[in-house]
């Protein structure tokens with residue numbers, strides 16, 4: 001159905017908003033009209049925050065977490081246990097694990113999981129840099145905290161094969177989280193417990 005917009009500018013703005021995940025054209029229209037009702041300074045602050053975020057955001061050189069600095073706050077915190085590395089899919093997972101307040105180690109953000117269906121192979125992810133970190137020494141334990149999906153399991157196994165000959169303990173978070181669950185949907189208590197009760201990863205699922 002072709003909707004008639006009274007303004008091309010309005011149509012364009014609605015079009016941009018409706019590209020966002022979970023935002024249909026109706027919601028997009030509501031958001032745009034809401035912004036239009038705000039004063040100019042508010043709308044400018046909104047627009048600028050997105051532009052500045054995209055232009056200036058950095059990714060930690062060590063763990064690939066989102067950061068305002070070259071090395072993120074977690075990696076540069078001397079109170080954290082740098083000998084334990086928790087491997088997660090994305091930045092939201094770092095936030096989920098941090099929210100449990102049960103983990104004192106550092107992270108490694110893969111940027112996804114191996115998924116041939118979606119055309120994501122090992123080289124599209126930060127796996128080589130993980131192997132590199134372990135090879136450099138100082139890491140005693142790598143904790144796999146990926147989703148309990150087939151893709152997560154495939155990635156766990158791939159990492160296991162890469163690290164099995166290296167002198168590092170490989171563990172996997174307890175499967176208190178049911179199969180198919182993503183980390184970010186687990187509640188803090190469950191996720192915290194899964195990390196505390198992690199088990200040795202032996203390559204079998």
Ligand SMILES: [Zn+2]
Nearest residue numbers: 060063072075
């Ligand atoms: Zn970092």
